[in-house]
Amino acid sequence: MPGWSCLVTGAGGFLGQRIVQLLVQENDLEEIRVLDKIFRPETREEFYNLRTNIKVTLLEGDILDAQYLKRACQGISVVIHTAAIIDVTGVIPRQNILDVNLKGTQNLLEACVQASVPALIFCSSLNVAGPNSYKEIVLNGHEEEHHESTWSDPYPYSKKMAEKAVLAANGSILKNGGTLHTCALRPMYIYGERSPFISNIIITALKNKGILSVTGKFSIANPVYVGNVAWAHILAARGLRDPKKSPSVQGQFYYISDDTPHQSYDDLHCTLSKEWGFHLDSSWSLPLPLLYWLAFLLETVSFLLSPVYRYRPLFNRHLVTLLNSTFTFSYKKAQQNLGYEPLASWEEAKQKTSEWIGTLVKQHSETLEAKSQ
Template identity: 30%
Template sequence: MDRAWVYLVTGCGFIGEKIVELLSQQDYIKEVRVFDSVAKGEVEKFTTGTENVLRACCVLNVPYVVYTSSVAAVGPNTSHEPMLRGNEDTIYSGEVELPYGKTKAMAEKLVFEANGKKMSNGGKLTTCIIRANTVYGEKATYLQELYLFAKARNSVLNYLEPENTERNYTYVGNVAWMHVLVARNLQLKPDLLAGQVYYSYDDTPTRKGFLIRHQLLSTMDPSVRLGSHIPYWKMWLMIQLHRMIKVILYPFWKPQPFLNLPLLNTIVTTFSYETDKASRHFGYKPLFTWEESKHRTAQWLKAVAGNLDTPQLHEKKN
């Protein structure tokens, strides 16, 4: 592969910005281009972004597509059945409930179907998928919000998930690095990577989300201490009460977004995986160690701690 490649990153948010940064450091890449929400007015007339990207690739003879998906596209399902340390081949049935997961599942289907599709020059489109999990690191706004919540409660960080609940966490730099390697090896080894899906992972030391969050925040501010588990029934009651008050007082009171029941059920359900597929297929190794990832995250949090806005809960961020 001695030609110089041009890469296009569609979306330059939390993960996308890090992908652009790492792509720009690769000497085999001629140019990195970004297509982001600044073009929103121009693309509002289109209904499905992923579908249009795939169609454009076939028309313009862009041969490779790496789609950034999420573990939310797989589960937990509407029955909230757990998956404990599965992998890319684990069979898990049922439909996801949260809108974010539904749209990711729909987009994944389009990407899988587009693999091998004929382009206008007679060549074939080659696609694969990376499923990110809970991603932390610089510019992870949910960490800002958690810090504000903790400081408002005398630096105590309480948590919703039971202590036996497992979820994977990955540093944003390692998620981005996996994208860089996948994009490169999709060109070098298309027969192996075409149509594949890869879960992101690194050496973040535990699948206990509340422990990871506490370590990240306490590294930045040692006064932050781990609190206690908030019982499911208590949060369920709070959600129902919030809904009732909102209905009664609408339109005179328009509260900030609050945790909903489908999201609560997702938080308390184990959905974890254990895999080395990316290592086996394209030699992936985390670019950043846990200590580096923790330090970088803490340094960023320190830098922005004085400019934090009022916290809000959002489905996608959680």
């Protein structure tokens, strides 16, 4: 296969950065274009300091700017699309989420057709599959089972519709007469160094004497390490470019998990941080059915107040369901079609994440020290 070029959207994000770090190790890659709306100074610095002979081009632009996207896609062989707004709590207005996650994806597909890009990999979400009810139990689910989210909440809805658009675009005729091939990856809950979710959990716990708030103790999940999710995207790019593998990958979606033990979200966060003295809140918590109906009540209040006041409930039914369901999936299909095997073991992933949490603890204590002086 001759030299190729890759555009990564959302490249400044938690997963996007890891994908770029792995891409620079690809032998026949000639250029990586990293696209994000804005890069933090430290991210920009990291991209400039990548030890590689591959050309790395930083692009700051909006995924909603169709003309900009078309220029960004010129001469590109593969697009890896990770740009998204992730919000399951209702902080961000619905329209913003739909614009970026759905309209942005549609813009990108059109840019691929106009610029004759032959391959696109979409980073989807487990939320596309559900869970729809905390009573539903899915253990080691797989792609042949029909799991589809019925939530109208903006994040799961926008990701579901965007994934449908990506898979429907497989086989589209490009401007140069070629064909666009697409696939989608559905990672489990992603953890690892620099996770914005874990960072928030730890910072909140540091302000609360090291007590981790209990949010998902009734769940059984199979979280996935960020490095392994990034690796799956590299393998999907290879798969779509390989004439032998490509027919079995085109138009498909894959659940991406690894060998992290099945556990609750709370237990995961506790395991990753206990070395630094963090522990779960042992005080009494509401029974799950009561929590669910309380969420329904809060949503109703929010809806009734909406004409005059924007009240945002602390939690909603989607979040309660998401954090308290038995919902795990096998990576067997990705193993068969993409040759996916996790790069990092559970022990390695746990150690690296725990070390990073240690740096957050250190930064926090340094900040407190500076304030007290």
